Amino acid sequence: MKLYNTLSRKKELFEPLEPPFVGMYVCGPTVYNDPHIGNARPAVFFDVLYRYLQFLGYKVRYVRNITDVGHLTDDSDRGEDKIAKKAKLEQVEPMQIVNKYTNRYLAVMDKLNVLRPDIAPTATGHILEQIEFTQRILNENLAYVTNGSVYFDVHAYQQKYQYGELSGRILDELLANTRELDGQEEKRNPADFALWKKATPEHIMRWNSPWGEGFPGWHLECTVMSTKYLGTQFDIHGGGMDLMFPHHECEIAQARAANKGKPPVKYWLHNNMVTVNGQKMGKSLGNFITLEELLTGTHPLLQQAYSPMTIRFFILQAHYRSTLDFSNEALLAAQKAYKRLINGLRIVKKMQYPESQTTNLNEKAEGEIKQYLDTLFKAMNDDLNTALAIAQLFNLLKKINQFYLNPTQITAISQETFATMQYVFVTFIEQILGIQEENTAEVTKLIEALLHFYKEAKETKDYAKVDKIRAYFKENKLIIKDLKTGIDWAYDEA
RNA sequence: GGUCAAGUGGCCGAGCGGCUAGGCACGGGUCUGCAAAACCCUUUACAGCGGUUCGACUCCGCUCUUGACCUCCA
CATH class of the missing domain: 1.10.730.10 (Isoleucyl-tRNA Synthetase; Domain 1)
Known part of the structure; x- marks a missing residue:
């Protein structure tokens, strides 16, 4: 099987690192809102990939995370946690929001017949690991502490490895085009990104760390959880195209920084957007x-x-x-x-x-x-x-x-x-494909039973009754098929 | 402004240097108590201009248009 690898911009023959095992990680939803049609696409696509790999005989471990902390919203609420913001609006506990929308996400994915991944880790469940991972990057001198926050040092990283290998971005160009954002003064460089963020007094979701109370950075959870469950190097990492930069680029940088330059992922797969x-x-x-x-x-x-x-x-x-x-x-x-x-x-x-x-x-x-x-x-x-x-x-x-x-x-x-x-x-x-009939066996039996009466009416040429039953079927989005070989029913396509 | 994609018939949507994508819609027919479904037949294409080639929708260049990313986002 060939897969298009974003890393090489080419279709490549798929060869797992350790056949017949396949490790696959996909960026899941941020659970602060109702799931939308954009969430359905990667979920369905990677579900089919998961199913097909298994059909081909691979033993797949599929990990899809739940992001329940840490992502910024936009400029107007810079530095504020999406989940915490929503919680304030609705006057409830952050974990209540997280739980509610996680449930809603899973419920709708069940309806779409998306198989549950083998592991569905949450960011809040891996705070310790994220702190440890940050420490490892600090130990490599590829991050620095400012004011209780820890930032990834992109320039230092660039000296040893290449930043931008996935998205094809050139660091200098990035710097020239970065616009002014608050909180930038803490960074040595605008391209640097947070591994750990100091919590402001009003910030609700916060954890103790060696650098004070705070919360993990926006890209760290995926690096930490993917490598924890799939190993330092694994086969497939997926997600939407919009995550390519900066999210996945930062993931690569973090993983390589902590693992002596080892690239974490063999095949990067990205689904396109929904319009x-x-x-x-x-x-x-x-x-x-x-x-x-x-x-x-x-x-x-x-x-x-x-x-x-x-x-x-x-x-x-x-x-x-x-x-x-x-x-x-x-x-x-x-x-x-x-x-x-x-x-x-x-x-x-x-x-x-x-x-x-x-x-x-x-x-x-x-x-x-x-x-x-x-x-x-x-x-x-x-x-x-x-x-x-x-x-x-x-x-x-x-x-x-x-x-x-x-x-x-x-x-x-x-x-x-x-x-x-x-x-x-x-x-x-x-x-x-995971496509199935949207009907239960019980309903099918009832349809068959009613069809039996149709057949009887047909035999006695009771066309009034025949038309009545047929109309009833039609009302219920079903049609009756009179074939030379017999009578059958089908779903109305209208 | 920078980077990267894409422009296919009425609509959606694949694909390939020469050989039918497919779905929906439209038209004609077969079947039928009348229908429906199904089946058969049929019509409408590859943004524009150049170039490479025996031959391009498919490769290259330019133009136009659209979209994505560059800032949270699947």
């Missing part, structure tokens, strides 16, 4: 959509609610390194496509290869199906091109529907190819 109607999503732009709003259709920009699986499918229909634009039209198209795919999934699970001896093997059909299956995995192995992979599923779906309409035609392909297609189609959708 709304072609614009960057931002609170100030009024197009900020939370996942809750998307699922309930309550945002003014949304015409309707979209189901969790529609959202998941929508995200995967684009390649992860392209921007993805959320619009009603695009979401609606994804909803229809998703239902079509799921209808195919229901069909293929029930399909059986005919018993009869007479075969009418068709080289062309056989070849096409093999080609689709082949391309399916080639697409995944080429930097996880889920868009191209899904296109193959639809190609297969066309064949499956043909066989469904005309079961005797199944013998156009060999039993072996049929079995492979059936297995791959189901496994790929459910296990790798």
